[in-house]
Amino acid sequence: MGGKPMIVRVSDNIISPLGMTTAENYVAVKAGRSELKRHDGLWQLPEPFTASLMNREAVNEKAAQLQIDDRYTFFEKMIILSAAKALEQTDIDPTSDSVLFILSTTKGNVFLLDKNETGFPRERVLLGYAAKQMTDYFHNPNTPIVVSNACISGVCAQIQAMRELESGRFDYVVTVGADVQSAFIVSGFQSFKALSVDCCKPFDANRTGLNLGDAAATLIYTRKDEVNENDWVACRGAIRNDANHISGPSRTGEGSYRALKVALGDTNPDKIAFINAHGTATLYNDEMESFAIERAGLSCVPVNGLKGYYGHTMGAAGILESILSMQAIDDHNILATRGYETIGVMHPLVLSNQNQPTEKRAFIKLLSGFGGCNAALLFAKGGEA
Amino acid sequence: MTKHEVYITPNEVSIDGKVLIHNKNGAAMLTELYRAYVGDYPKFFKMDTLSKLGFVASELLLHSEGAERFVPREDRAVVFFNRSASLQADTAYQATIQDPENFFPSPAAFVYTLPNIVTGEIAIRNKYFGETSFIVLPENNPQIMARELQNVFLDPMTTSVLGGWLDCTDENHFEANIFLILKS
Amino acid sequence: MDELIYTLKQQIIEALNLEDMTPEDIDENASLFGEGLGLDSIDALELIVLMEKNYGIKLKDPSQGKEIFKSVAVMADYIQKNRTK
Numbered sequence: 001m002g003g004k005p006m007i008v009r010v011s012d013n014i015i016s017p018l019g020m021t022t023a024e025n026y027v028a029v030k031a032g033r034s035e036l037k038r039h040d041g042l043w044q045l046p047e048p049f050t051a052s053l054m055n056r057e058a059v060n061e062k063a064a065q066l067q068i069d070d071r072y073t074f075f076e077k078m079i080i081l082s083a084a085k086a087l088e089q090t091d092i093d094p095t096s097d098s099v100l101f102i103l104s105t106t107k108g109n110v111f112l113l114d115k116n117e118t119g120f121p122r123e124r125v126l127l128g129y130a131a132k133q134m135t136d137y138f139h140n141p142n143t144p145i146v147v148s149n150a151c152i153s154g155v156c157a158q159i160q161a162m163r164e165l166e167s168g169r170f171d172y173v174v175t176v177g178a179d180v181q182s183a184f185i186v187s188g189f190q191s192f193k194a195l196s197v198d199c200c201k202p203f204d205a206n207r208t209g210l211n212l213g214d215a216a217a218t219l220i221y222t223r224k225d226e227v228n229e230n231d232w233v234a235c236r237g238a239i240r241n242d243a244n245h246i247s248g249p250s251r252t253g254e255g256s257y258r259a260l261k262v263a264l265g266d267t268n269p270d271k272i273a274f275i276n277a278h279g280t281a282t283l284y285n286d287e288m289e290s291f292a293i294e295r296a297g298l299s300c301v302p303v304n305g306l307k308g309y310y311g312h313t314m315g316a317a318g319i320l321e322s323i324l325s326m327q328a329i330d331d332h333n334i335l336a337t338r339g340y341e342t343i344g345v346m347h348p349l350v351l352s353n354q355n356q357p358t359e360k361r362a363f364i365k366l367l368s369g370f371g372g373c374n375a376a377l378l379f380a381k382g383g384e385a
Numbered sequence: 386m387t388k389h390e391v392y393i394t395p396n397e398v399s400i401d402g403k404v405l406i407h408n409k410n411g412a413a414m415l416t417e418l419y420r421a422y423v424g425d426y427p428k429f430f431k432m433d434t435l436s437k438l439g440f441v442a443s444e445l446l447l448h449s450e451g452a453e454r455f456v457p458r459e460d461r462a463v464v465f466f467n468r469s470a471s472l473q474a475d476t477a478y479q480a481t482i483q484d485p486e487n488f489f490p491s492p493a494a495f496v497y498t499l500p501n502i503v504t505g506e507i508a509i510r511n512k513y514f515g516e517t518s519f520i521v522l523p524e525n526n527p528q529i530m531a532r533e534l535q536n537v538f539l540d541p542m543t544t545s546v547l548g549g550w551l552d553c554t555d556e557n558h559f560e561a562n563i564f565l566i567l568k569s
Numbered sequence: 570m571d572e573l574i575y576t577l578k579q580q581i582i583e584a585l586n587l588e589d590m591t592p593e594d595i596d597e598n599a600s601l602f603g604e605g606l607g608l609d610s611i612d613a614l615e616l617i618v619l620m621e622k623n624y625g626i627k628l629k630d631p632s633q634g635k636e637i638f639k640s641v642a643v644m645a646d647y648i649q650k651n652r653t654k
Binding site for chain 3: 407427431492535
């Protein structure tokens with residue numbers, strides 16, 4: 001290959017209500033399973049909501065096996081456990097100063113702001129302090145970087161990881177994304193009238209909003225001069241703003257279109273197996289994405305969305321959905337868009353609620369979020385698509 | 386290459402090292418600066434303090450740059466760093482849901498519970514379609530910030546970054562130290 | 570009714586942080602969105618909270634807001650007919 005070094009996946013992990021490993025999660029998603037359930041009266045919230053929530057006991061048990069005890073909040077247990085499970089598949093020494101940890105999260109330990117929560121020092125609500133719990137656990141000497149860019153954080157964190165490796169300062173970057181649900185987050189999205197009381201239906205004509213979910217996911221990256229055909233390479237990514245509105249997406253998909261264009265570069269769209277979209281199942285997001293994909297000349301590329309399995313996992317989403325997309329291509333599969341039935345966006349997309357075969361080896365992960373931000377990242381197995 | 390710099394605390398404002406005279410302190414000072422140097426953007430009053438701080442600081446920085454304003458562009462990134470993320474907005478939103486007897490979650494408060502909203506506010510004001518990002522660190526660390534700001538230029542289109550430290554814990558505790566940096 | 574309109578204007582100014590505006594500045598028949606007061610989608614959501622908090626009115630479907638929030642006068646009329654507190 002030669003030329004510029006490539007950014008290659010070393011290992012990964014997903015902890016979600018569907019499993020504690022990447023493999024468990026992929027098998028469950030491929031089989032069409034979901035833990036999205038309706039909750040009435042949970043956290044004393046006056047209105048019901050549908051979410052994919054962790055069994056906290058199961059996480060506590062797994063964490064305890066690794067001495068991740070009750071000094072840590074549930075959020076911290078999730079990030080440490082996910083990072084530990086990704087690291088244990090490698091021979092990386094996390095105590096080395098050539099290893100950097102990047103955390104992707106929107107709300108971290110925000111539940112600690114509730115006056116009834118007294119079990120932890122209040123400073124742990126600071127995202128940098130929560131991240132420090134993780135680096136201290138692994139005795140990592142570097143200051144952790146927290147990317148907090150609303151719903152696109154998980155892709156931003158990977159772009160950040162690529163840059164840290166490209167600039168040569170670090171040899172490994174452990175990219176961990178997570179959020180755990182709470183009254184704070186659910187009530188906020190309810191006040192935005194953004195949640196569906198039923199399971200979400202991405203891109204569907206009858207979609208009524210999103211669901212939320214707990215998850216942590218980790219992707220470890222390194223830099224390589226030569227890659228082999230099974231290496232997953234993070235090729236090109238971009239973050240772009242709509243410059244339109246702080247909560248509503250641009251009607252013309254301005255930021256997503258521009259991010260897609262940079263991520264695609266001069267790659268032939270023919271080489272791309274699918275675009276794994278944000279697909280939140282809100283009216284405006286899905287419409288916007290369809291327009292952005294059309295404007296980027298990618299209407300012929302299949303699109304899927306995974307929120308119907310996990311809900312929106314916020315800081316985890318960009319990492320979790322990237323990992324599952326890699327697994328799918330390893331399995332020559334385009335994952336079904338669970339919850340989708342009839343096309344409900346104005347700009348035609350190739351969508352399916354069934355798994356579809358593919359022999360292609362590249363995909364684009366697309367995300368958008370509050371603050372008008374959008375991110376796209378091209379991945380290719382075995383190097384440049 | 387750093388071209389311009391703005392520094393703001395609750396009782397101190399300077400542009401490129403020159404002190405700017407003002408009468409008020411804290412959040413009231415931000416409003417005073419808005420009225421004196423901006424004045425035509427009523428959305429300012431809806432912002433949380435972090436966004437007001439970033440908005441005013443960026444306006445002063447761009448006045449100092451003196452280039453033509455509001456021309457759509459994709460080559461300028463907006464990247465801030467802080468320690469407290471959106472803590473002030475988080476606390477304000479929590480207050481709207483703390484009491485079950487008086488439970489009225491506020492969407493206008495909730496939207497600011499993401500630190501990157503301020504980057505969006507600046508992008509909207511200036512028609513910046515480029516990269517916007519928010520990074521949280523355990524403490525202010527100029528070395529890490531310099532490293533990360535240099536990394537922003539690895540985007541193929543980015544030729545300048547409006548960015549730096551932007552922290553706010555409440556109306557009387559905040560610090561902005563932001564720069565306009567050109568690709569070297 | 571005039572009293573309700575005046576109170577409502579005060580509540581809107583406070584809830585939406587309409588700095589430098591007084592109730593006298595708001596024409597109760599002018600459009601709240603677009604040309605008139607220039608409110609946006611977050612303001613619309615905040616008006617839904619205002620109606621629930623102050624008048625005990627819960628909008629089942631947020632798209633109802635389009636009709637109800639046409640102007641302060643229309644809003645006051647709706648509140649008069651539907652208020653529970």
